[in-house]
Amino acid sequence: MSVVLLAHGGGGRLMADLIREVFLPRLESPELARADDSALFTPPPGRLAFTTDAFVVDPILFPGGDIGRLAVCGTVNDLAAGGAVPLYLSAAFVIEEGLPLEVLSTIVDSLAATAREAGVRVVAGDTKVVPHGKADQLFITTAGVGCVPEGVSVSGHHARPGDVVLCSGALGDHGMAIMVARENLGFVGHLESDVAPLNDLTAALHSLGPDLHVLRDPTRGGAAAALNEIAAQSGVAIQLHEEAVPIHAPVRVACELLGTDPLTVANEGKMLAVVAPEAADAALAAWRDHPLGREAAVIGEVLEGPAGRVQVRTAFGTTRILDRPLGEQLPRIC
Amino acid sequence: MRLVDEFRDAEAVAGLREAIARRLSRPAKIMEVCGTHTMAIARAGVRQLLPPTVSLISGPGCPVCVTAQGEIDAFLALGECPGVVLASFGDMLRVPGSTGSLETLKARGTETRVVYSPMDAVRLAAASPEKEVVFFGIGFETTVPTVAAALLEACRLGLRNFSVLSAHKRVPPALAALATDPELAVDGFLLPGHVSVILGLEPYRFLAEQHQIPCAIAGFEVTDILEGILHLVTQIADGRAALANQYPRVVRPEGNPTARALMERVFTPTDAVWRGIGPIAASGLALRPEFAPWDARQKFALDWDRFANVPEPPACRCGDILKGIASPHDCPLFGRGCTPARPIGPCMVSSEGTCAAYYRYQIG
């Protein structure tokens, strides 16, 4: 089995081969193929959005996705949450020597396919190989550029009392799939990451114009972290209705077994939206029409205060405060 | 979820709530002994369902929270032995000993592994013969039999690179210590359902019979907890003390004798220190001498006495807080030296412990 060698990162012939054989044919990008030092393109009219994210995930291949798909979705979704239409990506690979070429190819394949699915082009790239033990198999950093259409203005600062909080689908799939796969917890089947590019889903809300206030993808720290950020940025309180939050049954069971709150578990294919109350029905309908939003739901509302507080209303009419989690979620026994 | 969702019925909750309110006119303090009850009570907002006369006090909490600093120090010290992998339940990762936590040790390069089941640690040892896997045995009687079974499996497989550092705790001696404390200001005990699955009813009878403390064993769904509280307020209102079992679907009078036999085969009672509370006689469990090859204390010649004498933080008032005679504000460390991110006593270590709740919800 051929593996990536330190020499593949040495700038010599092996590196040229790696780029020619593994990266270029898969990414099908004229900008990359030119092999110039930077990609040149004409910006579209309007405001530009620009973001970057580094991806480290263990395992790099997981149920429902892999680090390549994740690296595209993470950046595309950050652009989408900024109200932008994503256009171009860069991707930088830090490879630990010894990574099987086959695995690398699979991941680049997946990255390329996801970019096509999202309608973005990878226009710049870089590869470095580090000695064994200096990285964990593969790290990918992507950056992305997008343009924000006229009339769209979303920000974590825009939530207002009376607004409605929507969620594009079931929460907790990604984080539980990763936890279960990484810690080898003996779970069998049924837990799959939701990793998906959401730019099409967010674009479906652009027609709401000024009624679309906030978009946020609840990744690390889950919905709990995302909603706490919004509540703090906007100086409002947010109330969730526990029963209204969609959570897939197997995820719920896994969370109960492992002592995890699904609201604090990471998602990579879900979007939260805060919209004006009069636009809530239209927003929900637009999401439910979309293949990635079939399980979309209204999950809560924005309250006057206390500023920065997120609370959950239970089926029994009680409330509890939803904090952002302290750190990484780990399986617990009590 | 079958056998789960049925016990979260909103109408039954409303009915139980009314029944509790109707039953009691005088104020009553009920201690939920178990940390998982504390968490479940916070999650469902049970306090908001109770009349102002009924207040809940969080008891000794979870086995993780009461693990003594010295026990954690001992486990962390083992990380310095060559080839050792420290395996632990995830709950333990951030709980600090006197010098650091498993999390900080891991960051500095010690090989650690979070497991969901003690059997995962045995499998790890079987798969890596070049490594020495040390499992941190924490937990009450619910968890102890699983560790005993895993250890016996390691014996059966002839694994010599697996050992257990036992910091297990026993619930009945802690309850006895509480019950005999003249300062205890509690009118009833909500007893831990899952410990009782193993122990059965017998070990609790003395609470009602000798100490006249009303007791109810309860499950962990919201209706279970409310029904347990209803049992308690009924006894309190009637001025009697009995042992009620609200959780008969898994708590049999005799408990689980098979699990107890495994536990007793591997472990034997020993004195132990509870974090923030102090020493309680016969409240810990050590491996029996015949399991010395799998006992990390013996195997690594740990100077156990030294670790057993690591002082608990003197200012911590947890001991009084969970007896119901002090509030977190009486503690000089509250919010200063002791916060959820850097907890000192068990009431802060547990995310729903009394101090953590006071800190988070800015009570008082």
Next chain:
Amino acid sequence: MCLAVPMQVKRVEGHDAVVEQAGAALNIRTDLLDEVAAGDYVLVHAGYAIQRVDEDEARETLALLRMFGIDTQTGQTTDATG
């Protein structure tokens, strides 16, 4: 003190079993129970079945709960404790 979830036994092989609840399946050990059979509900803690769930007892508790539920609608008193 201890998280445990009822799950249904699907397969048993020696001391190993596969249990399932609402689509989540898990490999567990059954060392702590004398008898387990496919179809049983067991309480799972730390990867072990620690007890069989007695479904008759569960039904009785539920029947009691239903009475409390009905009470709120009719406003009657139930004395169901003992």
